[in-house]
Amino acid sequence: QSVLTQPPSVSAAPGQKVTISCSGSSSNIGDNSASWYQQLPGTAPKLLIYDNDDLPSGTPDRFSGSKSGTSATLGITGLQTGDEAVYHCGAWDSVLSVWVFGGGTKLTVL
């Protein structure tokens, strides 16, 4: 049981947009920044979004992040087949002094 809650899967057609939610609590997302990680099949996770909505160099601007209260959202527009991956959200929990992650969301581009 992950501390952060994500939908197990989402799907959309190429060219469409999709959003992935990440629900936490006041001690993690509510008090700290959310980050998102993309894990392509058979590879290690890669930082996609940091500080709720900032993109590291190399992340296409088709990806976006937002935060409201104790939840964070990852948005992807102009979906490509290469975006098929598992997306994980993460945050620091100030009360527990632990990093927490969601269970991961598998994106399928139909």
Next chain:
Amino acid sequence: EVQLVESGGGLVQPGGSLRLSCAVSGFTFSLYEMNWVRQAPGKGLEWVSFIDTTGSTIYYADSVKGRFTISRDDAKNSLYLQMNSLRAEDTAVYYCARVGSVPAAESMDVWGQGTTVTVSS
């Protein structure tokens, strides 16, 4: 090129021990906090342990507290995870991950390729 390379994984019997290493290159290791994160087969990411730049602040997940020990050797540009009293539920790919610097200080901005630990008799 910034790089993290884990090693030390393998097959171990329940109750056994392993020491994982993470060799870093391409950045000044002593300036960065580090984490170990694991992923059981078919599961999500699970944070395991954190160490700050001096080694004086260390945190563990409850699931490994008292059994795992994180450490670092800045002279060798290496991060370690000593794992004792291993259980079947410790079976996973173990990643080392760098904590980003401001403004990305609440994220893990570089990850290794992972090393596989299998605990089985």
